Amino acid sequence: MRRRRIYEGKAKVLFEGPEPGTLVQYFKDDATAYNAQKKGVITGKGVLNNRISEFFMLRLAEIGIPTHFVRRLNMREQLVRQVEIIPLEVVVRNVAAGSFCERFKTEEGTALPRSIVEYYLKNDELGDPLVTEEHITAFGWAATQDLDDMLHLALRINDFLSGLLMGVGLKLVDFKLEFGRLWDEEEQMRIVLADEISPDSCRLWDLKTNEKLDKDRFRRDLGSVAEAYQEVARRLGVLPEAGPVDLQGPKVVQ
Ligand SMILES: Nc1ncnc2c1ncn2[C@@H]1O[C@H](COP(=O)(O)OP(=O)(O)O)[C@@H](O)[C@H]1O
Numbered sequence: 001m002r003r004r005r006i007y008e009g010k011a012k013v014l015f016e017g018p019e020p021g022t023l024v025q026y027f028k029d030d031a032t033a034y035n036a037q038k039k040g041v042i043t044g045k046g047v048l049n050n051r052i053s054e055f056f057m058l059r060l061a062e063i064g065i066p067t068h069f070v071r072r073l074n075m076r077e078q079l080v081r082q083v084e085i086i087p088l089e090v091v092v093r094n095v096a097a098g099s100f101c102e103r104f105k106t107e108e109g110t111a112l113p114r115s116i117v118e119y120y121l122k123n124d125e126l127g128d129p130l131v132t133e134e135h136i137t138a139f140g141w142a143a144t145q146d147l148d149d150m151l152h153l154a155l156r157i158n159d160f161l162s163g164l165l166m167g168v169g170l171k172l173v174d175f176k177l178e179f180g181r182l183w184d185e186e187e188q189m190r191i192v193l194a195d196e197i198s199p200d201s202c203r204l205w206d207l208k209t210n211e212k213l214d215k216d217r218f219r220r221d222l223g224s225v226a227e228a229y230q231e232v233a234r235r236l237g238v239l240p241e242a243g244p245v246d247l248q249g250p251k252v253v254q
Protein backbone atom coordinates (compact mmCIF):
# COMPACT_ATOMS: atom_id res chain seq x y z
CA MET A 1 0.00 0.00 0.00
CA ARG A 2 1.36 3.41 -0.90
CA ARG A 3 1.02 5.93 1.87
CA ARG A 4 1.50 9.61 1.65
CA ARG A 5 4.68 10.73 3.38
CA ILE A 6 3.80 13.89 5.24
CA TYR A 7 7.09 14.82 6.86
CA GLU A 8 10.55 13.41 7.30
CA GLY A 9 12.36 14.64 10.39
CA LYS A 10 15.68 13.77 11.94
CA ALA A 11 14.52 10.71 13.87
CA LYS A 12 11.07 9.87 12.51
CA VAL A 13 8.95 9.85 9.38
CA LEU A 14 5.28 10.79 9.49
CA PHE A 15 2.86 9.09 7.12
CA GLU A 16 -0.82 9.68 6.53
CA GLY A 17 -2.75 7.34 8.84
CA PRO A 18 -5.49 4.84 7.91
CA GLU A 19 -8.27 7.09 9.24
CA PRO A 20 -8.71 10.84 8.95
CA GLY A 21 -7.03 12.69 11.78
CA THR A 22 -4.42 9.99 12.32
CA LEU A 23 -0.75 9.69 11.42
CA VAL A 24 1.76 6.87 11.43
CA GLN A 25 5.03 7.67 13.19
CA TYR A 26 7.90 5.59 11.78
CA PHE A 27 10.96 5.48 14.06
CA LYS A 28 14.31 5.57 12.25
CA ASP A 29 17.74 4.50 13.50
CA ASP A 30 19.15 7.88 12.43
CA ALA A 31 20.61 10.00 15.19
CA THR A 32 21.57 13.66 15.09
CA ALA A 33 23.00 16.00 17.69
CA TYR A 34 23.97 19.65 18.03
CA ASN A 35 21.28 20.79 15.58
CA ALA A 36 22.17 18.06 13.07
CA GLN A 37 25.86 19.01 12.84
CA LYS A 38 26.63 15.50 14.07
CA LYS A 39 24.91 12.62 12.28
CA GLY A 40 24.97 8.87 12.76
CA VAL A 41 23.04 5.65 13.01
CA ILE A 42 22.23 3.75 16.20
CA THR A 43 21.27 0.24 15.11
CA GLY A 44 17.92 -0.78 16.58
CA LYS A 45 17.20 2.64 18.08
CA GLY A 46 13.95 3.08 16.13
CA VAL A 47 12.58 -0.26 17.28
CA LEU A 48 13.47 0.49 20.91
CA ASN A 49 12.21 4.08 20.92
CA ASN A 50 8.91 2.91 19.39
CA ARG A 51 8.49 0.51 22.34
CA ILE A 52 9.81 2.83 25.03
CA SER A 53 7.67 5.76 23.90
CA GLU A 54 4.61 3.48 23.67
CA PHE A 55 5.27 2.32 27.22
CA PHE A 56 5.58 5.86 28.64
CA MET A 57 2.56 7.19 26.72
CA LEU A 58 0.37 4.30 27.92
CA ARG A 59 1.45 4.72 31.56
CA LEU A 60 0.83 8.49 31.33
CA ALA A 61 -2.63 7.94 29.79
CA GLU A 62 -3.45 5.72 32.78
CA ILE A 63 -2.90 8.67 35.13
CA GLY A 64 -5.04 10.95 32.97
CA ILE A 65 -2.43 12.71 30.83
CA PRO A 66 -3.93 13.24 27.36
CA THR A 67 -1.55 11.90 24.67
CA HIS A 68 -1.53 11.51 20.89
CA PHE A 69 -0.73 7.78 21.15
CA VAL A 70 -3.33 5.36 19.73
CA ARG A 71 -1.52 2.02 19.29
CA ARG A 72 1.69 0.43 18.14
CA LEU A 73 1.37 -1.00 14.64
CA ASN A 74 4.61 -2.94 14.25
CA MET A 75 8.31 -2.90 15.17
CA ARG A 76 8.95 0.63 13.96
CA GLU A 77 5.54 2.26 13.62
CA GLN A 78 2.84 3.60 15.87
CA LEU A 79 -0.52 5.15 15.12
CA VAL A 80 -1.04 8.59 16.65
CA ARG A 81 -3.65 11.30 16.47
CA GLN A 82 -2.66 14.15 14.20
CA VAL A 83 -2.27 17.33 16.21
CA GLU A 84 -1.27 20.90 15.49
CA ILE A 85 2.19 20.90 17.02
CA ILE A 86 2.96 23.86 19.28
CA PRO A 87 6.41 24.95 18.07
CA LEU A 88 8.02 24.70 21.50
CA GLU A 89 10.25 22.19 23.23
CA VAL A 90 9.21 22.02 26.87
CA VAL A 91 12.24 20.93 28.89
CA VAL A 92 12.07 19.79 32.51
CA ARG A 93 15.34 19.62 34.45
CA ASN A 94 15.93 17.92 37.80
CA VAL A 95 19.72 17.75 37.68
CA ALA A 96 22.12 20.11 35.86
CA ALA A 97 23.35 18.67 32.55
CA GLY A 98 24.02 19.63 28.94
CA SER A 99 23.46 23.22 27.81
CA PHE A 100 22.25 24.20 31.30
CA CYS A 101 25.76 23.61 32.69
CA GLU A 102 27.35 25.79 30.00
CA ARG A 103 24.81 28.58 30.54
CA PHE A 104 25.19 28.73 34.32
CA LYS A 105 28.70 27.24 34.71
CA THR A 106 27.35 24.56 37.01
CA GLU A 107 28.89 21.15 37.32
CA GLU A 108 27.07 18.38 35.54
CA GLY A 109 25.24 16.24 38.07
CA THR A 110 24.39 19.07 40.49
CA ALA A 111 20.89 18.50 41.85
CA LEU A 112 18.68 21.53 41.19
CA PRO A 113 16.90 23.11 44.19
CA ARG A 114 13.62 22.36 42.41
CA SER A 115 12.55 21.13 38.99
CA ILE A 116 13.04 23.83 36.38
CA VAL A 117 10.86 24.10 33.27
CA GLU A 118 12.26 25.85 30.20
CA TYR A 119 10.85 26.59 26.76
CA TYR A 120 12.83 26.46 23.53
CA LEU A 121 11.52 27.52 20.15
CA LYS A 122 11.46 24.59 17.71
CA ASN A 123 13.38 26.25 14.89
CA ASP A 124 16.46 24.54 13.46
CA GLU A 125 17.54 27.65 11.55
CA LEU A 126 17.75 29.62 14.81
CA GLY A 127 19.25 26.67 16.70
CA ASP A 128 16.20 26.17 18.97
CA PRO A 129 16.74 29.27 21.15
CA LEU A 130 15.60 29.53 24.77
CA VAL A 131 12.46 31.70 24.91
CA THR A 132 10.37 33.18 27.68
CA GLU A 133 6.62 33.33 28.24
CA GLU A 134 6.79 36.93 26.95
CA HIS A 135 8.24 35.84 23.59
CA ILE A 136 5.81 32.94 23.34
CA THR A 137 2.66 34.96 23.91
CA ALA A 138 3.87 38.07 22.01
CA PHE A 139 4.67 36.03 18.89
CA GLY A 140 1.52 33.92 19.34
CA TRP A 141 3.26 30.52 19.48
CA ALA A 142 1.01 29.67 22.41
CA ALA A 143 -1.56 31.46 24.56
CA THR A 144 -1.09 32.03 28.29
CA GLN A 145 -3.68 29.32 28.96
CA ASP A 146 -1.85 26.84 26.69
CA LEU A 147 1.41 27.57 28.51
CA ASP A 148 -0.27 27.06 31.85
CA ASP A 149 -1.65 23.69 30.67
CA MET A 150 1.75 22.63 29.31
CA LEU A 151 3.55 23.67 32.49
CA HIS A 152 1.19 21.67 34.71
CA LEU A 153 1.25 18.64 32.42
CA ALA A 154 5.06 18.78 32.24
CA LEU A 155 5.38 18.85 36.03
CA ARG A 156 2.92 15.97 36.48
CA ILE A 157 4.76 13.98 33.82
CA ASN A 158 8.05 14.73 35.60
CA ASP A 159 6.77 13.54 38.98
CA PHE A 160 5.27 10.38 37.55
CA LEU A 161 8.17 9.42 35.27
CA SER A 162 10.79 10.25 37.93
CA GLY A 163 9.14 7.74 40.27
CA LEU A 164 8.60 5.12 37.60
CA LEU A 165 12.22 5.35 36.44
CA MET A 166 13.60 5.36 39.98
CA GLY A 167 11.80 2.04 40.42
CA VAL A 168 13.99 0.55 37.68
CA GLY A 169 17.20 2.14 38.93
CA LEU A 170 17.24 5.17 36.64
CA LYS A 171 17.52 8.87 37.44
CA LEU A 172 15.45 11.18 35.26
CA VAL A 173 17.97 14.01 34.88
CA ASP A 174 16.02 16.02 32.31
CA PHE A 175 13.71 15.54 29.32
CA LYS A 176 12.03 17.33 26.42
CA LEU A 177 8.33 17.25 25.60
CA GLU A 178 6.30 18.43 22.62
CA PHE A 179 2.62 19.24 22.85
CA GLY A 180 -0.07 19.75 20.23
CA ARG A 181 -3.60 21.05 19.89
CA LEU A 182 -6.47 18.65 19.28
CA TRP A 183 -10.10 19.64 18.65
CA ASP A 184 -12.99 17.39 19.67
CA GLU A 185 -16.47 17.09 18.08
CA GLU A 186 -17.68 20.15 19.98
CA GLU A 187 -14.77 22.18 18.56
CA GLN A 188 -13.24 22.26 22.03
CA MET A 189 -9.43 22.52 21.95
CA ARG A 190 -7.29 20.31 24.17
CA ILE A 191 -3.54 20.30 24.66
CA VAL A 192 -2.15 16.79 24.28
CA LEU A 193 1.29 15.28 24.69
CA ALA A 194 2.76 14.43 21.26
CA ASP A 195 6.02 13.31 19.63
CA GLU A 196 7.98 10.78 21.72
CA ILE A 197 9.51 10.10 25.12
CA SER A 198 12.64 7.99 24.74
CA PRO A 199 16.38 7.98 25.46
CA ASP A 200 16.62 10.42 22.50
CA SER A 201 14.60 12.99 24.44
CA CYS A 202 15.53 12.18 28.07
CA ARG A 203 18.74 12.09 30.06
CA LEU A 204 18.70 8.87 32.07
CA TRP A 205 21.50 7.98 34.48
CA ASP A 206 21.96 4.76 36.40
CA LEU A 207 20.95 5.54 40.00
CA LYS A 208 23.97 3.86 41.56
CA THR A 209 26.81 4.56 39.10
CA ASN A 210 25.54 7.69 37.29
CA GLU A 211 26.35 5.89 34.03
CA LYS A 212 24.65 7.67 31.12
CA LEU A 213 22.01 5.54 29.38
CA ASP A 214 20.73 7.99 26.74
CA LYS A 215 21.64 9.97 23.62
CA ASP A 216 24.56 11.66 25.39
CA ARG A 217 26.49 8.44 24.68
CA PHE A 218 26.13 9.33 20.98
CA ARG A 219 26.61 13.10 21.40
CA ARG A 220 29.81 12.66 23.38
CA ASP A 221 31.15 9.52 21.65
CA LEU A 222 31.02 7.46 24.83
CA GLY A 223 30.49 4.15 22.99
CA SER A 224 27.96 1.36 23.66
CA VAL A 225 25.16 3.59 22.41
CA ALA A 226 22.78 0.87 21.18
CA GLU A 227 23.49 -1.14 24.33
CA ALA A 228 22.40 1.80 26.49
CA TYR A 229 19.04 2.04 24.68
CA GLN A 230 18.64 -1.74 25.06
CA GLU A 231 19.37 -1.50 28.78
CA VAL A 232 16.64 1.13 29.24
CA ALA A 233 14.16 -1.03 27.29
CA ARG A 234 15.17 -4.10 29.30
CA ARG A 235 14.66 -2.34 32.63
CA LEU A 236 11.23 -1.11 31.52
CA GLY A 237 10.34 -4.65 30.42
CA VAL A 238 9.84 -3.74 26.76
CA LEU A 239 12.94 -5.21 25.10
CA PRO A 240 11.61 -7.21 22.11
CA GLU A 241 11.61 -10.98 22.82
CA ALA A 242 14.13 -11.86 20.14
CA GLY A 243 16.54 -9.39 21.69
CA PRO A 244 19.28 -7.45 19.92
CA VAL A 245 19.43 -9.82 16.89
CA ASP A 246 15.96 -8.71 15.82
CA LEU A 247 16.35 -4.99 16.29
CA GLN A 248 16.59 -4.19 12.59
CA GLY A 249 12.83 -4.67 12.19
CA PRO A 250 11.08 -4.33 8.85
CA LYS A 251 12.27 -1.80 6.32
CA VAL A 252 9.93 1.05 5.44
CA VAL A 253 7.62 0.05 2.57
CA GLN A 254 6.97 2.84 0.12
N1 LIG B 1 0.77 13.75 16.76
C1 LIG B 1 1.49 14.50 15.95
N2 LIG B 1 0.88 15.23 14.96
C2 LIG B 1 1.61 16.01 14.14
N3 LIG B 1 2.95 16.14 14.20
C3 LIG B 1 3.60 15.44 15.15
C4 LIG B 1 2.91 14.60 16.08
N4 LIG B 1 3.82 14.06 16.92
C5 LIG B 1 5.03 14.54 16.56
N5 LIG B 1 4.91 15.38 15.49
C6 LIG B 1 6.01 16.06 14.78
O1 LIG B 1 6.58 15.10 13.92
C7 LIG B 1 7.98 15.26 13.81
C8 LIG B 1 8.66 13.98 14.26
O2 LIG B 1 9.81 13.73 13.57
P1 LIG B 1 11.25 14.08 14.13
O3 LIG B 1 12.19 13.21 13.37
O4 LIG B 1 11.28 14.05 15.62
O5 LIG B 1 11.33 15.58 13.61
P2 LIG B 1 12.33 16.76 13.95
O6 LIG B 1 13.56 16.53 13.15
O7 LIG B 1 11.53 17.96 13.49
O8 LIG B 1 12.54 16.71 15.44
C9 LIG B 1 8.34 16.43 14.70
O9 LIG B 1 8.48 17.60 13.92
C10 LIG B 1 7.14 16.55 15.65
O10 LIG B 1 6.93 17.86 16.09
Ligand SMILES: [Mg+2]
Pocket (backbone or CB within 6 Å): 009, 010, 011
Ligand atom coordinates in the same frame (compact mmCIF):
# COMPACT_ATOMS: atom_id res chain seq x y z
MG1 LIG C 1 12.19 15.40 16.96
